[in-house]
Amino acid sequence: MVSAPMAGWSGGGLAGAVSAAGALGMIGVGSATPVGWIPEQAKLARGRGPFGFGLMSWVLESRPELLEAVLAEEPAAVSLSFGDPAPFVGRVREAGAITMSQVQDAGKAEAAVGAGVDVLVAQGTDAGGHTGQVGTLPLLQRVLEIGERAGKPVLAAGGIGTGRGIAGVLAMGASGAWIGTRFCATVESTGTDEAKRLILQADETATVHTRVFDLVQDIPWPEEFAGRAIRNSFSDRWHGHEARLVEQRSSVSAGFEAARGDYSEDFVYSGQAAGLIDDLPPAGELVDRMMAETEARLRACGALLGGRPC
Structure with a gap:
């Protein structure tokens, strides 16, 4: 399980809490994020388990200093999404981090493979914030095929808000789930x-x-x-x-x-998984709960096959 790097929501406190619970917490860097914010958030996450940063490739074209600031914090993973990751993959690898990229169609998945990205994230239009036009289930099936041919693990993103959803994408062949909106509604997220x-x-x-x-x-x-x-x-x-x-x-x-702060005019990015959310737990408690739900659903899946693994 990965908590998605959502600018304005995913700071070091949330990432650290997720990582401490055994998942991978990601810190979201926005287009206007000050460079000095990056070490502040890394300090909050450090020492609680591996953590990563999410960057937007189209932003790095004009603000390469964001990537250097991120790499100075020695993250375990760096997500390069929304634009061509190719110019930045080599630098991330030199720094010893895993590269990940959210892809919204088969063409972007193939391009990410060609760029040498380590992990593909199939981000369906169900997701909150910026995304493409293809639903998570059809997109995931296409990207899994591409990932299998290239020997790349694939994570599923978009509309996943429960252990049932995680179990479903694991059964399809995904290596894990990339979860955003559900982690917005936690104690540690930095949303208002x-x-x-x-x-x-x-x-x-x-x-x-x-x-x-x-x-x-x-x-x-x-x-x-x-x-x-x-x-x-x-x-x-x-x-x-x-x-x-x-x-x-x-x-x-x-x-x-x-009208900033008046959400009849101001925006709240959210995915379709919002309909699955009815509480505001600590992030670590949420990770534990969702993993227990995932295990229960996978065991039930095995029962359908006469007790054989799903």
Whole structure:
């Protein structure tokens, strides 16, 4: 199990708690993250088990110092996603870290293999935050085929919020699960209390896959990656009217910035697994619970086969 590196949610406290419980905790580095934030978060995670960092390849093209700051902290793993990982894989390997990459279609999976990435993460559109257009189950099946041919382990991401989900992707052949939204709703995540409350209240139909929050902030995310967020007044007003939003961005942006923290306008990125969440536990307790659920479901799967391993 890996806790996904979610900018704004996944700091060193969350990563350390996840790693201490026997999973792999990841720290999320955003496009505007100050370099000095990286060692601060590594200090919180260090000494509690292996941990990693998640970086965005499109950001590293203009901010390579983020990668150097991450590697200075000697992480066990570095995720290079959302853009071409090839320019950065060699440097990460030189530093002794495992490379991982979230892929949203078969073409990106093949490109990651060609770049020498160690671990593929099949990220379905069910996931929260920025992702592609393909659902987790069909994508995972395609990426598993690619991973098997290349001898690469594959993790599944998107819509996994319980041990049942983990057991399901393990039975399909994945080596593990990459879990985001479920870890947003933990004590240690750095999201605001109100954002966590909205995730707890949301069901599986409560999100929208949209570019409007990037457009209003003029964040140059590649167009192919929209962000899945909890629907609100802002997304209802502007989703489907992106061209008009860009035309009026100057005036709309001023109102958006003034409403920061008011989540009828401000955004909360969340995946469709929000509908599976009804509590706010410590992250270590959540890891233990989900692993127990996973084991129980795998044992039940074995029973279907007359007691043979699933």
